[in-house]
Amino acid sequence: MKLAKIIAVGLSAVMLTTGFSVSAFAAQTTESTVSTPGFKTYDALYAHAVLNSEDTQAWLRWQSVHDEDFNEIDSNKKYFFLPSSANGEKVDIYNAYSSPITINGVTVDSHKSGSIPYNTNVEYKVNAGGKNFTLIFMKSTAESAVYINNDNADGNGTELITYLNRDKSNSASATAAIIDADGTIETADVKKIKGRGNSTWGKAKKPYNVTFKDNVTIGSMDKCKKFSMLANYQDDSLSRNRFLYDLSDAVDMPYASDSRYVDFYSDGYYWGSYQMCQKIDTGKTNLLSDIDDKGYLNDDGSINENFQFVCEVDASATDDDYHFTSSSGNKITLKTPELAPGDKGYNEVKNYVKNKFDSFYNAIKSSTENLADYADVDSVTKIYLINELGKNWDSGVSSLYFTYKQDENGNWKFYGSPVWDYDNSLGNAKGVEWDLGNIGVNDYEQYSGWWCKYKDKGKNSSSTNNVMNLISRNKNVIKAAPQVWFEDFVPALKTFMSSGVSEGEIYSSDVYYNYLKGSAEMNYKSGWLLNTGSWIADHSKLNVATFDYSTGKYTVSNTVTKYSNNFDGKYNYCADWLTSRAAWLSNEMYADYEPSNPRIENDLNNDGILDVRDATALQLYIAESATLDIEGVKMADINKDGIIDVRDVTALQQIIAQ
Structure with a gap:
């Protein structure tokens, strides 16, 4: 290795660890053969979602933190809010300035692209267009990213989201790229995108409905044409809709909307963390796939006697x-x-x-x-x-x-x-x-x-x-209700309360958190606020409750759990509130629960046979060496004296002997 190269590598390592750029030293000029943005650019730097890609849609420009009126708070500090698909070591940067720029020791000529090594949450110094900037890279963990672009949405040069946000009745077509976390890119045409919602439309971060020309898949969801993009602006955990939609799917409710956490970009701008859901709509591959929206008409044009x-x-x-x-x-x-x-x-x-x-x-x-x-x-x-x-x-x-x-x-x-x-x-x-x-x-x-x-x-x-x-x-x-609760809801909620479950209709809480963590941090760093107004409750503390399904015991912790005023705190509060609420409801309905498939009386171990093994199961339960299921616990008070102890074992042995 040449000495000059060794020195450059060493300096790069030093500056990365200290948080400073090596651009003050001799820079290396590089040029990438990747595409350029397929929409109007400004004096700015642009980063692509996938390294070495020829795609023209999935570019995002650096931007400053904004307030809720989209005024920049510090125009000299810039961020790249990268999607989860971005390479963890390098990113392709397009320089839309009229002069070269240097980032982390790599120079990119005007209107050219270059691959830049980077670390997240490290400050790099950049001179661009005659101004000095501080640049920070952040990277999402979301399941997917959605880029929807139209830099002339109204025919007068207005960019898509600016045009849509003027009036909920405005709509436009667009081009799009959908990028999953593994870097898979699906390009698509958007037939129509427009605003949606009632009270949520009046918020600064707005929701949208999107209709693609053809079926697309987002983050492994089933192919679909119509989606709703939920901003979840009033929910500081960004998850309440996701939790309950997935729970409804897990308990086998018809037409439960599948959804994914996504980062949303349009015409190079990052708009925040969204929840991409199947829209409530009919159609062969849409959510209401078996509902015939023309079923009200007979073949002769008359109105059908009955219809969906x-x-x-x-x-x-x-x-x-x-x-x-x-x-x-x-x-x-x-x-x-x-x-x-x-x-x-x-x-x-x-x-x-x-x-x-x-x-x-x-x-x-x-x-x-x-x-x-x-x-x-x-x-x-x-x-x-x-x-x-x-x-x-x-x-x-x-x-x-x-x-x-x-x-x-x-x-x-x-x-x-x-x-x-x-x-x-x-x-x-x-x-x-x-x-x-x-x-x-x-x-x-x-x-x-x-x-x-x-x-x-x-x-x-x-x-x-x-x-x-x-x-x-x-x-x-x-x-x-009690039967539906214990036989459908409780198993699904136990999955939520477990760990590492990332398959099925509902995931464990830690999996949702890992998908959302990076996306949420970018969302709030970019300018969307936690605790948006007096409507939001206090999420700072909770006495968490639990319910032991093997004993039927409901417990409220004497220790107050405190939650920090950041995404981690708000997410954990929401998850703990959900599981505590489930514990309270379980306690309230426990006495009224009767299983849909009653088992043999006194069959404590639920093996379909009343024998000595049931007495053994009861002995182990009393000794706290094993558990019984909900129905087993209800049966365990054999002599009906209100206490489960060794006398019940004796009573059960006598029943078995008889």
Whole structure:
């Protein structure tokens, strides 16, 4: 090795460890053969998502930290917010300045690209365009990155997101690149992207709906054309929607939206960490793949006697929405079929859905009707338990979806699905003080206490038209809830509380954290704030609760767990609140749980045989040398004296001997 090269390498190592650039020393000029950005560039540096790639879409420019009006806070400090696909040692940089630049000892000529070695979270000094900058590289851990570009979205030279953010009605086509963490690049055409949401659209970090021209896959999701990009702006853990969507999938709720953590870039700008979800829409490869949105029409153009539909309880529905007000006073929006005035069947479809919903509502509210004649009780119970688990502030008010279709026996019924919009849940929101006072709830932020049966019902009144409130008090749902909870929810929640599980419908908490950690840190460093306003609850401390499913014992820790005001703290608070809430609900429903497949009386080890092994299992349980399952513990008090001890072993031995 030549002496000069040895010196250069040594200096590079020294400067990297001290946080300074070697650009003050003799620099090495390099030129890469990679592509250049396929959209309009400015006086800036651009980095590509994948090393040595010929792709023109996945470029991002360096940027400064911004406030929520997108004003730069320190224009002399720049960041590259790299996706998870970026090489961990080198990155291809495109120099859009009119003169050469040098980074970490490597010079890149004007309008050329070069491969730059880097370390994350190290300050490099760069002179570009006659100005001195400090540059820091950050790298995501998200499952994927999505680049959507159109530098002329309105035909007047306006970049895509600037144009979309002006008005939610604005939409545009675009080109795109989807890059998974392993560096796989899928290019695609975007047929349409536009803003979405109600209250969330009014926030600085905005959500969008995206329709691709062809099916695409994002982070190993099934191929799909229509996605919703959730900003999760009001959720400092960035995870509440993901947790409950995945949980609904794990408990086998129909039409559970699959989703991934992604970093979102447009026209070279990093817009933050998003959750890319399957949109609630029909179509062969979309979420509602088996719902026929044209099923309301017969071949001759007349209206079908019965047909599938998806509707939403939505108190904020406006005249711009295809909706009606039910006999109970609830605003109901039709999501599919979604017709416009003048369309064939516009009024007929609306009246049909209204009549079906009114019958469903009356069955929910009735003390004599059998809900199973109108609805799939299992899925309606599950959507109630999702809302109860989350203490969802919007429970029964908005984003409560029902699908009307035939069951396996050909009977037309309502299904509680799909689940949607849970950022104001899992201990996130404080709620409205006067509203909580009116319904008599003073523990809304806590993981204990029932919620759905109080929502929108005055404490001095017995009436309400809140659909979820009525579902929670329906006799069929009350009967089904403990069994559904312990046989469907508890196994899924145990997976969440385990570690290292990254396959299946729901992952363990540590896996979600590892996917999100780097993306969240970039999100908040770029300018999005933690604790966005007075609406967000205090996430600084918690007395964590646990439930021992082998003994039925509920425990609240005497030690306060404290959470720091950063992503780690906010994520851990959310996860702990979720598991503590699950513990409280388990304790409340434990006594009412009856297994769907009852086993032999006193078969404590659940092997289908009553014999001496059951007495041994009981002895080991009493000696704390082994555990029993939930039903085994319930059976263990053989002599019914309220105590599980050696006398129960004796009683069981006598039963076995007889």
